Amino acid sequence: MAVCTFYTLQPLNSSSSISSPTKTHIGFNQNQVFLYTNGAKTTSSCRFRTGEITCSAGDTIVIGLAADSGCGKSTFMRRLTSVFGGAASPPKGGNPDSNTLISDTTTVICLDDYHSLDRTGRKEKGVTALDPRANDFDLMYEQVKALKDGVAVQKPIYNHVSGLLDPPELIKPPKILVIEGLHPMYDERVRDLLDFSIYLDISNEVKFAWKIQRDMAERGHSLESIKASIEARKPDFDAYIDPQKQYADAVIEVLPTRLIPDDDEGKVLRVKLIMKEGVKYFDPVYLFDEGSTISWIPCGRKLTCSYPGIKFAYGPDAYFGHEVSVLEMDGQFDRLDELIYVESHLSNISTKFYGEITQQMLKHANFPGSNNGTGLFQTIVGMKIRDLFEQIAANKALAPLEATKA
Numbered sequence: 001m002a003v004c005t006f007y008t009l010q011p012l013n014s015s016s017s018i019s020s021p022t023k024t025h026i027g028f029n030q031n032q033v034f035l036y037t038n039g040a041k042t043t044s045s046c047r048f049r050t051g052e053i054t055c056s057a058g059d060t061i062v063i064g065l066a067a068d069s070g071c072g073k074s075t076f077m078r079r080l081t082s083v084f085g086g087a088a089s090p091p092k093g094g095n096p097d098s099n100t101l102i103s104d105t106t107t108v109i110c111l112d113d114y115h116s117l118d119r120t121g122r123k124e125k126g127v128t129a130l131d132p133r134a135n136d137f138d139l140m141y142e143q144v145k146a147l148k149d150g151v152a153v154q155k156p157i158y159n160h161v162s163g164l165l166d167p168p169e170l171i172k173p174p175k176i177l178v179i180e181g182l183h184p185m186y187d188e189r190v191r192d193l194l195d196f197s198i199y200l201d202i203s204n205e206v207k208f209a210w211k212i213q214r215d216m217a218e219r220g221h222s223l224e225s226i227k228a229s230i231e232a233r234k235p236d237f238d239a240y241i242d243p244q245k246q247y248a249d250a251v252i253e254v255l256p257t258r259l260i261p262d263d264d265e266g267k268v269l270r271v272k273l274i275m276k277e278g279v280k281y282f283d284p285v286y287l288f289d290e291g292s293t294i295s296w297i298p299c300g301r302k303l304t305c306s307y308p309g310i311k312f313a314y315g316p317d318a319y320f321g322h323e324v325s326v327l328e329m330d331g332q333f334d335r336l337d338e339l340i341y342v343e344s345h346l347s348n349i350s351t352k353f354y355g356e357i358t359q360q361m362l363k364h365a366n367f368p369g370s371n372n373g374t375g376l377f378q379t380i381v382g383m384k385i386r387d388l389f390e391q392i393a394a395n396k397a398l399a400p401l402e403a404t405k406a
């Protein structure tokens, strides 16, 4: 329980209006308390004692997703929000170039919105968007903290079409806030607000193949310009983005296959799900036997595999000095409906019913990575986040009861 301090304390009944649009108010209604920020009712719950009001933090849990641009964050977000049900869309009636996606349970904000320098500003100062000097970490921290505490914020918008900073948009505290982008784990203060963190670690070879596919086919860029853009970003990527993976609770690492000798096409992928041990509310997934080292080729009577086949591996390992469990899949599925065979051999997957992962994968069969470990592991992480959210929510619901008993 945190003691909250507010600018103004004024009794309100449920029909009162807020006089100042910029301050946080407390409204009383019989024995209930509401917080209002910028006129919007927020969700913290408070209780009275003589001389003080104590408020539990808001119910929002915060998930961080870090990756370089073009590494599959949007695809992952679509899979994640789908696990919670309901479609995600930009704020209604707002800026058409908003980067925010809102569904019933989740709000996904893009950390590009905290660029402090617009495109021209970066050019003038000779810094990339990956450079911390081009980003406002103080504001990022204040706003993520406010949302976590149940207080709405006016978040800036970085407009990717114009390269300018647009007027802000109102973000209300959701049940699950996902902050995705280049730097969710860079600033220690922001990192400490995360209930769970994920890093998408796409190897250079694969990143290059995906960039070519998207930027040449969909955005009309030349091969040379794509190469130049990757090279130009690399020093800052290595300095500021890549080191964040050491803090992640789960890393999805995407590498070229080992099933085809000297493969340079980057179409068949070897994908690792690296899961930190000892993270509260997160039990790593395992294959067959928890803690053992296992190699499994599921191809045969129950799983159709064409060349080069599929190989799974599972076992304990160390990652940046942390104990982890690693699940690996090399190769791709021929028939997605047969994924149920693999799913039935995985444990701790936090599904609500038998075959839920297979159902999710079939539902989004047209998303990139649906036939390989990227889609499978993104879906599994989605299930684990739902489970984490439900456990935290259940614990919070119990907390006031415990306090009453004390």
Ligand SMILES: Nc1ncnc2c1ncn2[C@@H]1O[C@H](COP(=O)(O)OP(=O)(O)OP(=O)(O)O)[C@@H](O)[C@H]1O
Residues within 6 Å of the ligand: 067, 068, 069, 070, 071, 072, 073, 074, 075, 076, 210, 211, 213, 214, 368, 369, 370, 374, 375
């Ligand atoms: N799992 C995957 N398998 C194959 N290609 C993929 C996969 N994930 C993403 N891609 C490719 O990478 C492109 C970028 O994906 P996505 O839009 O999800 O990334 P992003 O990180 O959100 O990008 P940005 O930050 O630039 O908006 C896709 O258009 C697709 O071509």
Ligand SMILES: O=C(CO)[C@H](O)[C@H](O)COP(=O)(O)O
Residues within 6 Å of the ligand: 068, 069, 070, 112, 119, 129, 130, 159, 160, 161, 163, 181, 182
């Ligand atoms: O890394 C990026 C997104 O993750 C972008 O490069 C950054 O946000 C700058 O955007 P733009 O190229 O639209 O000016």
